[in-house]
Amino acid sequence: MATSFPVLYTRGSHFDVGYSIGSTFQSRIQTYIQKSFLLQDTLLPFYDTREGRDFVEAMLSRTEKNFPKYLDEVRGQAQGAGLPFETLFVNDLLMEIYFYFSQKPPQATxxxxxxxxxxxxxxxxxxxxxxxxxxxxxxxxxxxxxxxxxxxxxxxxxxxxxxxxxxxxxxxxxxxxxxxxxxxxxxxxxxxxxxxxxxxxxxxxxxxxxxxxxxxxxxxxxxxxxxxxxxxxxxxxxxxxxxxxxxxxxxxxxxxxxxxxxxxxxxxxxxxxxxxxxxxxxxxxxxxxxxxxxxxxxxxxxxxxxxxxxxxxxxxxxxxxxxxxxxxxxxxxxxxxxxxxxxxxxxxxxxxxxxxxxxxxxxxxxxxxxxx
Structure with missing residues (x-):
């Protein structure tokens, strides 16, 4: 039976709230990134390819124009969690990369x-x-x-x-x-x-x-x-x-x-x-x-x-x-x-x-x- 689940109350700018989330849950986020089969088996290896870099850069350029304030949240969260911005941004492209644009057959389909x-x-x-x-x-x-x-x-x-x-x-x-x-x-x-x-x-x-x-x-x-x-x-x-x-x-x-x-x-x-x-x-x-x-x-x-x-x-x-x-x-x-x-x-x-x-x-x- 589950006995606890954390809730963070936070306020501030988009970057501030992102940083608060990242710093508060740094250990959870780092552990998830390290252990997630979605990230470790498919998303991050795809980003390490030339095709993957080009895809992520194109998505980033569109997001800068479309949702710049939410990218500030990702940047704040990455800084607070002590992780590269690109790692968390790739995590936010899960549906696109994992199921469709990666050439590696995914563990989950x-x-x-x-x-x-x-x-x-x-x-x-x-x-x-x-x-x-x-x-x-x-x-x-x-x-x-x-x-x-x-x-x-x-x-x-x-x-x-x-x-x-x-x-x-x-x-x-x-x-x-x-x-x-x-x-x-x-x-x-x-x-x-x-x-x-x-x-x-x-x-x-x-x-x-x-x-x-x-x-x-x-x-x-x-x-x-x-x-x-x-x-x-x-x-x-x-x-x-x-x-x-x-x-x-x-x-x-x-x-x-x-x-x-x-x-x-x-x-x-x-x-x-x-x-x-x-x-x-x-x-x-x-x-x-x-x-x-x-x-x-x-x-x-x-x-x-x-x-x-x-x-x-x-x-x-x-x-x-x-x-x-x-x-x-x-x-x-x-x-x-x-x-x-x-x-x-x-x-x-x-x-x-x-x-x-x-x-x-x-x-x-x-x-x-x-x-x-």
């Missing part, structure tokens, strides 16, 4: 992409639950950031986000002071060159105050996005609707589809599931067997009508080869790092470090606020 999400939007229950699946190291080396950032332009960001060691906030589960909640699923789809890195687009989402801003951020006009993802979105301000936002790669402007999950007394209409496949954006992609198995298992279970039902689905291990709640096994290099439960009516964000269907309860609990 697109088939292993993770995360599962359950929506419930009833008049009396408004919940989004999410399994965050990733490298098992993140269970012991990850952390949560509660940050207040004031940039040179005077724009303030306040958010709470689960973070992978050395990575940008925003790529997993989190919420912000506009009352918006976000849970991200990687999508098995095409990846392209000459567009913005997906992790930086997701980092920018933490500043969005409504669904229109979410669409603007992920469209990223002028740069697009290089890798696809799904963002499961809710709001404690507008609880009548929840949103599934699917994004596909495109140069200059991303392809975006938004499905609305409206409040309903009908259990079938008030429930929605999303794993690692495109469900509503018109795109030709073969569905991964692991994602399909989790989706079909969720559909086979009783329709959820309360938070406990959602947790039971997210904790399900009936399919021993492709379970919804994942642990490292001979057939799976990834694991469920944690489960995030967003209760929009009660304005609560809970994080379960153990199987959420058990009676252990959440290890971390945050009160969501709207200060806008």
């Amino acid at each position: 697109k088939e292993d992409l993770g995360c599962s999400t359950v929506y419930i939007n009833r008049p009396d229950v408004k919940v989004i639950g999410h399994n965050e699946d990733g490298e098992n190291l993140a269970r012991t080396l990850g952390y949560v950031i509660d940050a207040t950032i004031t940039g040179d332009d005077g724009v303030e960001e306040k958010f709470t986000s689960l973070c992978y060691p050395g990575g940008l906030p925003g790529v997993s589960i989190g919420c912000n002071y506009h009352g918006m909640i976000f849970a991200v699923n990687a999508l098995d789809g095409p990846t392209i060159d000459k567009a913005a890195a997906g992790d930086f687009v997701l980092r920018a989402l933490l500043g969005a105050s409504n669904i229109d801003e979410v669409k603007k951020v992920v469209s990223n006009v002028g740069f697009g996005v290089s890798s696809g993802f799904n963002i499961n979105v809710g709001s404690i301000v507008d609880t009548s609707t929840q949103w599934s936002v699917e994004v596909a790669p495109n140069v200059f402007e991303s392809k975006v589809s938004i499905k609305e999950i409206h409040e309903s007394d009908d259990p079938e209409k008030s429930t929605y599931f999303h794993m690692n496949e495109y469900r509503h954006l018109d795109i030709e992609v073969e569905t991964a067997e692991r994602s399909r198995a989790r989706f079909e298992r969720a559909l086979s279970l009783p329709v959820p009508t309360c938070a406990k039902d959602a947790r039971n689905i997210l904790g399900d291990t009936d399919n021993k080869t492709f379970p919804i709640y994942r642990t490292v096994s001979p057939s799976d290099d990834y694991a469920t790092v944690c489960t995030g439960m967003f209760d929009l009516l009660n304005k609560r964000f809970d994080i379960y470090m153990d199987n959420p269907s058990s009676d252990t309860g959440p290890l971390l609990r945050f009160n969501m606020q709207c200060e806008a």
